[in-house]
Amino acid sequence: xxxxxxxxxxxxxxxxxxxxxxxxxxxxxxxxxxxxxxxxxxxxxxxxxxxxxxxxxxxxxxxxxxxxxxxxxxxxxxxxxxxxxxxxxxxxxxxxxxxxxxxxxxxxxxxxxxxxxxxxxxxxxxxxxxxxxxxxxxxxxxxxxxxxxxxxxxxxxxxxxxxxxxxxxxxxxxxxxxxxxxxxxxxxxxxxxxxxxxxxxxxxxxxxxxxxxx
Amino acid sequence: xxxxxxxxxxxxxxxxxxxxxxxxxxxxxxxxxxxxxxxxxxxxxxxxxxxxxxxxxxxxxxxxxxxxxxxxxxxxxxxxxxxxxxxxxxxxxxxxxxxxxxxxxxxxxxxxxxxxxxxxxxxxxxxxxxxxxxxxxxxxxxxxxxxxxxxxxxxxxxxxxxxxxxxxxxxxxxxxxxxxxxxxxxxxxxxxxxxxxxxxxxxxxxxxxxxxxxxxxxxxxxxxxxxxxxxxxxxxxxxxxxxxxxxxxxxxxxxxxxxxxxxxxxxxxxxxxxxxxxxxxxxxxxxxxxxxxxxxxxxxxxxxxxxxxxxxxxxxxxxxxxxxxxxxxxxxxxxxxxxxxxxxxxxxxxxxxxxxxxxxxxxxxxxxxxxxxxxxxxxxxxxxxxxxxxxxxxxxxxxxxxxxxxxxxxxxxxxxxxxxxxxxxxxxxxxxxxxxxxxxxxxxxxxxxxx
Numbered sequence: 001x002x003x004x005x006x007x008x009x010x011x012x013x014x015x016x017x018x019x020x021x022x023x024x025x026x027x028x029x030x031x032x033x034x035x036x037x038x039x040x041x042x043x044x045x046x047x048x049x050x051x052x053x054x055x056x057x058x059x060x061x062x063x064x065x066x067x068x069x070x071x072x073x074x075x076x077x078x079x080x081x082x083x084x085x086x087x088x089x090x091x092x093x094x095x096x097x098x099x100x101x102x103x104x105x106x107x108x109x110x111x112x113x114x115x116x117x118x119x120x121x122x123x124x125x126x127x128x129x130x131x132x133x134x135x136x137x138x139x140x141x142x143x144x145x146x147x148x149x150x151x152x153x154x155x156x157x158x159x160x161x162x163x164x165x166x167x168x169x170x171x172x173x174x175x176x177x178x179x180x181x182x183x184x185x186x187x188x189x190x191x192x193x194x195x196x197x198x199x200x201x202x203x204x205x206x207x208x209x210x211x212x213x214x
Numbered sequence: 215x216x217x218x219x220x221x222x223x224x225x226x227x228x229x230x231x232x233x234x235x236x237x238x239x240x241x242x243x244x245x246x247x248x249x250x251x252x253x254x255x256x257x258x259x260x261x262x263x264x265x266x267x268x269x270x271x272x273x274x275x276x277x278x279x280x281x282x283x284x285x286x287x288x289x290x291x292x293x294x295x296x297x298x299x300x301x302x303x304x305x306x307x308x309x310x311x312x313x314x315x316x317x318x319x320x321x322x323x324x325x326x327x328x329x330x331x332x333x334x335x336x337x338x339x340x341x342x343x344x345x346x347x348x349x350x351x352x353x354x355x356x357x358x359x360x361x362x363x364x365x366x367x368x369x370x371x372x373x374x375x376x377x378x379x380x381x382x383x384x385x386x387x388x389x390x391x392x393x394x395x396x397x398x399x400x401x402x403x404x405x406x407x408x409x410x411x412x413x414x415x416x417x418x419x420x421x422x423x424x425x426x427x428x429x430x431x432x433x434x435x436x437x438x439x440x441x442x443x444x445x446x447x448x449x450x451x452x453x454x455x456x457x458x459x460x461x462x463x464x465x466x467x468x469x470x471x472x473x474x475x476x477x478x479x480x481x482x483x484x485x486x487x488x489x490x491x492x493x494x495x496x497x498x499x500x501x502x503x504x505x506x507x508x509x510x511x512x513x514x515x516x517x518x519x520x521x522x523x524x525x526x527x528x529x530x531x532x533x534x535x536x537x538x539x540x541x542x543x544x545x546x547x548x549x550x551x552x553x554x555x556x557x558x559x560x561x562x563x564x565x566x567x568x569x570x571x572x573x574x575x576x577x578x579x580x581x582x583x584x585x586x587x588x589x590x591x592x593x594x595x596x597x598x599x600x601x602x603x604x605x606x607x608x609x610x611x612x613x614x615x616x617x618x619x620x621x622x623x624x625x626x627x628x629x630x631x632x633x634x635x636x637x638x639x640x641x642x643x644x645x646x647x648x649x650x651x652x653x654x655x656x657x658x659x660x661x662x663x664x665x
Contacts, residue, residue, distance in 0.1 A: 061539070088547065088551055089546060108517060111514045
C-alpha cells in the first residue's frame with residue numbers, strides 16, 4: 001500500500017516511516033510542509049496520506065488545510081490526519097465533503113501500533129476513523145440533541161465504536177455480542193437518524209457526520 | 215435677580231422637587247422618559263441648584279471670614295468645617311453633572327488629609343489644588359447658575375404668570391400687578407390684561423426648548439471646574455496601573471508556579487517511571503519475554519497519560535485552536551464541545567493582537583464555564599464584537615456571555631467572575647454582571663484594543 005507522510009518533526013517522521021514500513025506499507029514520499037504535501041499528493045496519488053495538522057510555513061493548521069484542498073482536487077483521496085490535539089471543529093471540516101476515507105487521530109494513538117495500522121487500512125478502504133476523544137466528547141455533548149436522544153445506550157455505544165472506524169465484526173467482539181446484534185443496532189440507528197438504506201459504508205459516515213454536525 | 219429668587223423659591227420649590235423625585239434624574243442616557251417629565255424634573259433641579267448656590271455663597275463668605283481670622287486660632291476649625299461642607303456640596307454637584315451628561319465626573323478628587331493635628335490638615339487642604347478649584351467654582355457658580363438654572367426658571371415662571379395674568383390681576387389687590395412690563399406700560403382693566411396671555415405660551419416654549427441645553431451648560435461648567443485636574447487624573451491612573459500591575463505579576467507568578475508543579479508532578483514523573491519500566495524490560499527480555507512485554511505495554515500506557523497531561527497543560531497556557539484560528543475559531547470550537555447549546559456571534563475584522571486574543575478567550579471561556587456550572591441554562595449566547603472607540607484610533611472589544619438560566623450571579627459570590635475581572639484589569643478591561651434572581655444572566659466584558 002503506497003503512503004505519503006507529511007510531518008515536520010524529523011524524529012516523528014522517521015518513527016512513522018519505521019512503523020509503517022515494518023507493517024508492510026510503502027512510503028513513497030515524506031514531506032515536511034503544506035505546499036510540498038499538496039504537490040506530493042498530486043504527483044503520487046497515494047492509497048493513503050498521513051498528515052500532521054500543524055505544518056510549516058504557518059505552523060497553525062496548514063496540514064489540515066492542505067489535506068482539505070487536496071481532497072477538493074482528488075475527491076475521496078484517503079487522508080489520515082494526526083494531531084497533538086483533537087478539535088471537533090477540525091473533525092467536522094475534514095468530513096464536510098461527506099466522501100469518507102478520512103481519519104483524525106491523536107498523535108499518541110500511533111503508539112498502539114496494531115490499532116493504528118488497522119485505522120490506516122480502514123481509511124485507505126474508505127472508512128471514517130475518529131479519535132475516541134472526539135467521540136466521547138460528542139457523546140456527552142449530544143445527549144441534549146432530540147434526534148440523538150432517541151438512541152438507546154446500547155445504540156450510542158455502537159455509534160461511538162462506528163465513529164472510531166470499527167467494522168461490525170470488531171464492534172461485536174468489543175461489546176461481547178454477535179455480529180447480527182450489531183447490524184440490528186446499526187440499522188436501528190440509521191432509521192432513527194433518518195438515513196435511507198443505500199451503500200452501507202456511506203451510511204456509517206453519514207451517521208458519524210450526524211453526530212459531528214448535530 | 216436676587217429679588218426674583220425671593221418670590222419664586224418658597225412657592226414653587228416643594229412640589230417640583232417631589233415631582234423630580236430623589237436621586238439622579240434628568241438622565242440623557244438610555245432610560246426613556248417623556249420630554250415634558252424631563253423638563254419638569256430639570257425645573258425641580260434648577261431650584262435645588264439655586265438653593266445650592268446660595269448655600270455656596272454663604273460658605274464662601276464664612277470661609278473668607280475664617281481665613282482672615284485664622285491667626286486667632288478659632289478660624290482653623292471653622293475652615294475645616296466649611297471645607298468639609300464645600301467638598302460635600304461639590305461632590306453632590308459632580309454627581310448631578312455626571313448624571314446629566316452621562317459621563318462620569320469622578321467624585322472627591324482631593325488629596326487625602328493626614329491623621330495629624332489641625333495645622334497639618336489645614337496645610338494639606340490649603341495646598342491641594344482641588345480646594346482652590348472648589349472655591350473658584352463656588353464664585354463662578356454663584357453667577358453662572360443664574361444664567362442657566364435661573365434663566366430656565368425665569369422663562370417658566372414668566373410663562374405661567376403671563377398665561378394666568380387676568381386671574382392674577384383679578385385676585386390681587388389693585389396696584390400690585392398693574393405694571394407687567396415696568397412703569398411704561400400700565401393696565402387699567404382685566405380685559406386689557408388678556409392681551410398679555412399670548413406671552414405665556416411664548417415663554418413656556420422658550421423654557422421648553424432651552425431647559426435641557428441650559429442644564430447641560432451648567433453641568434459642563436461644573437465638570438470643567440470640578441472635574442479632576444490633569445495631575446489628579448494622572449495620579450489616579452498611576453495608582454490604578456500600579457495596582458493592576460501588582461495583581462498581574464501575582465497572577466503570572468502563580469501561573470508559572472502551577473505549570474512548574476504540574477510538569478514536575480505529572481509529565482516528568484511519568485517519563486521517569488517510563489524509563490524505569492523500559493530499563494527493567496530491557497533487563498528481563500532474555501530471561502522472561504512475557505514479563506518484558508507486560509512492562510512494555512505499561513510503558514506505552516504511561517506515555518499516553520503523560521501526553522494527556524501535557525496537552526491539558528498547553529491548553530491552559532494557550533489553546534492550539536486559538537493559535538490556529540484566532541478568537542473566532544477558538545470560540546466556535548469551545549461552543550462545539552459545550553453540553554449546553556451555545557451560539558457564537560462574532561463581528562471581528564480579523565485576527566486581533568495575540569495578548570488581546572488570549573485574554574478575551576480565557577475571559578469568555580471562564581464566563582461560559584461559570585454559566586454551565588451554575589446557571590442551569592438551556593441556551594447560552596456568546597457575542598464578541600470589536601467596536602471602534604469613541605476617540606478613533608483604538609477599538610473596544612466587547613464580549614457578551616448571556617444565558618437563560620436562574621440568574622443570581624454576582625462578582626462577590628465566587629472566585630470565577632472575580633478572576634475574570636482581575637485578568638481583564640491587567641488590560642484595562644472591565645466586567646459587569648447583570649443577573650437578577652430568576653435570570654436571565656448577562657456578563658458583559660470589554661477590552662480596549664489598540665489595532
